Amino acid sequence: DRPVLIAPSLLAADFLHLAEAVELVNQSEADWLHLDIMDGMFVPNISFGMPVVESVARLCHKPMDVHLMIVQPERYIDVFHQLGVHHLILHYEASVHLHRYVEYIHQLGMQAGVALNPHTPVNVLKDIVHLIDIVLIMSVNPGFGGQAFIPHSLHKIREAKELILKTGSAAKIEVDGGVDLQNAAQIIQAGADVLVAGSNVFRAADPARAIHLLKHVL
Ligand code: DX5
Ligand code: ZN
DSSP states (O other), rough: OOEEEEEEGGGGSSSGGGHHHHHHHHHSSSSOOOEEEEBBSSOOOOOOHHHHHHHHHOHHHHHHHHEESSSSSGHHHHHHHHOSSSEEEEEEEGSSOHHHHHHHHTTTOOOEEEEEESOGGGGGGGGGGGSSSSSEESOOTTOSOOOOTTHHHHHHHHHHHHHHHHHTTOOOOEESSOOOTTTHHHHHTTTOOOOEEEEHTSSSSSSHHHHHHHHHOO
């Protein structure tokens, strides 16, 4: 049985108490800390930027998993590398030279991920999946936390799993949006390796327990 990795999304934390949220993640069974960067252009919302990531980096002991929901994300690869992030995830829809930037992210020593919006078919990754470390399946339309899981995402997770097996890729499948205790088992059974959870962790009465329950849901 492969253990599922849990990546709490800081977007749902109380921004007046970010240090507490990061400490909670440090001391929990969470595997990664997921950071959502939004520019108000690629998605209709603005989240937080470099000063916040820099502060979080000083406290966080878990790998920082940065999900760039910004236009031309390649403009900021160097900056996030300098901030010490471990995984950099670019959207397929936002970058026209993914191959070049995946190589560049690797050259800098980071893991590279590619995210797909709900309308983007999995097979667009056919010629890059063998090079990447993470396939991020968006199971909501990116931009906001707290939205409902789109059931069709389960098909996409299965397709991604097939593609990964067929191509011999080592990529992990990460699923982002609307993940909760009710749907987590199905998502893992469909092939997910990593679950992102925002509201269902940070809006829970006991976030550490919410992380524990997600991790041991099967
Ligand atoms: C949405 C972000 C997600 C978000 C998930 O655009 O990419 O990472 O924080 O939040 P929940 O788990 O509340 O759907
Ligand atoms: Zn995200």
